[in-house]
Amino acid sequence: MRTLTVELQERSYPIYIGQQLLDDQALFHRHVDSRQVMIVTNDRVAPLYLDRVKAHFEGRDVAVVVLPDGEKYKTLESADAVYEELLARRFSRTAHLIALGGGVIGDLGGFVAATYQRGIPFVQVPTTLLSQVDSSVGGKTAVNHPRGKNMIGAFYQPKCVIADMSTLDTLEDRELSAGLAEVIKYGLIRDLPFLEWLESGIEKLVARDGEALAEAVERSCRNKAEVVARDERETGERATLNLGHTFGHAVETGMGYGAILHGEAVAIGTCQAADLSERLGFLQAVDVARVISILERALLPVRPPASLNADDFLTHMAVDKKNVEGQLRVILLKALGEATLPMGVDVGLLRQTLENYGRD
């Protein structure tokens, strides 16, 4: 088992990465010591893993909410279903919440934990690559609003993250690739050696080589933990983790939640960000080609959907959280391995990217 720490003073917490951690009862007991335990999961994860987690809490007061699978259920209504069960069971604010699933469950479970009785302890048990390398670490919790993704949320750190690599065995290929989009992101924004390691053999990750995946998850989490430790509430550097996300959110919003995976949208957005970085003179054409190539080798989409035109993008990008009072701001690449902070961009250049990149 590999163990990292997210350093946040009194809110510091460990990330555990390893095989078969779902069966590690001592690990669960160490971080979930309450009599009342709420497990939030979805109807795809529950048949696979719920019983193994529940087994650790025999004799305790265990409640379970199984939501339908999918981003479109990451809503206030789903959160309310969990509140309802917590209250029906009279769970107090010492109760612990376990979020067992991918990013949707982690974000939503975390948001409920952040807001139930003004905050109860919670544990992230991410079961997808994307949530293991990104959303389970760092305390961003949220639900979506019909007008925008993650628009309602809170910063709220978990007590620990338990990333069981063996849960990746049941992941669909498409979701594995979606996770790789965020893995590649860490290389692009701040870790050139990691990018080069990925370029040296990303096919091993696509083929689910266990050791390679554990290494990729650890290096990703290490990058994320460093960034979060320095900028928990995203007043600066943390925003670089959103490379490709402003474009990507527009893709997700424009296509409707659930039509495209978050990581797929990020892959497309990353290519658009690289294209715009080249138009600003930060990247060379060869760099952009490397960005596109590594994403393609991870079996990710790299072109914006034909159904969304430049105006659609501009509309959806206008509500992104990185914007400041109407000024559109995006993360770009100064070089491979180095991101800019969110920067206002010339709308003319942005439009060139939106109208030209991937549209031929």
Added chain:
Amino acid sequence: MRTLTVELQERSYPIYIGQQLLDDQALFHRHVDSRQVMIVTNDRVAPLYLDRVKAHFEGRDVAVVVLPDGEKYKTLESADAVYEELLARRFSRTAHLIALGGGVIGDLGGFVAATYQRGIPFVQVPTTLLSQVDSSVGGKTAVNHPRGKNMIGAFYQPKCVIADMSTLDTLEDRELSAGLAEVIKYGLIRDLPFLEWLESGIEKLVARDGEALAEAVERSCRNKAEVVARDERETGERATLNLGHTFGHAVETGMGYGAILHGEAVAIGTCQAADLSERLGFLQAVDVARVISILERALLPVRPPASLNADDFLTHMAVDKKNVEGQLRVILLKALGEATLPMGVDVGLLRQTLENYGRD
């Protein structure tokens, strides 16, 4: 103008108390420096004060949400109406939110500020005595759930609190009294000299003597600020601020939100807590009589409603946030001017209070 500070390191903020502060443009500009400004208020406060606050922000991008007045609108649905307007106006996370109104508006506005895009700055402008001395200070934000009051919320501190005493001129008598319940509470739980000052002439407060009210608000806020500075997230001492509230919430829930004012319910609950404190040998009969007397002189109800029996109370009290895993815990008085921490109580004794106090 009197100025106090709530000391919370980087989250410290001032409380301003004075006459006609709503017209103090410099004060508003000092704390609301964004181009986008959202004012949340209700349909009773808006006709009285909205224009005066709006006038400070001419030329800026000002949005207003006017909710119906009343505790029963302190819901996720009302919060969603504010999210909707923030998103429709494309407000970014640098936008500032002003909560202009009583406790309901402050709690709900604060909750929206805490959760919109994971947190935007907000300013409390309390216009009732109760919100000036209690709910606007300390960062507790919340909405109600059909199963319990304040069950969904967050700890989230405002940038400042602007308490304009002249807004109390338009307050109904019943609401002024409701605010006095919380004022009296500070004397009972930790400030015997303040209790004695109140006993020496609470009629001045009931008669709205401006100087006396300003003194009462300042001393109340000073007590609250001290407690919050020592225990922001209510792991200990802060819970003493909830004297009478576990009983009081049961009254509110049992009668339906809006049938009774929060301060009125707290007054009844404080008498019940005093009665139970006597049964435990903490207080003498003469102390309990003093508690009842000062609340009666503030024109507050001191007996539980006949429509709620002991079992109703026990049911509604069972979901209180101070409970720990099913163990009912309440704040009691060790003496006048000294509260206990939340303590588990013998259900037999509690039932005696619920069946006997104020039931003759």
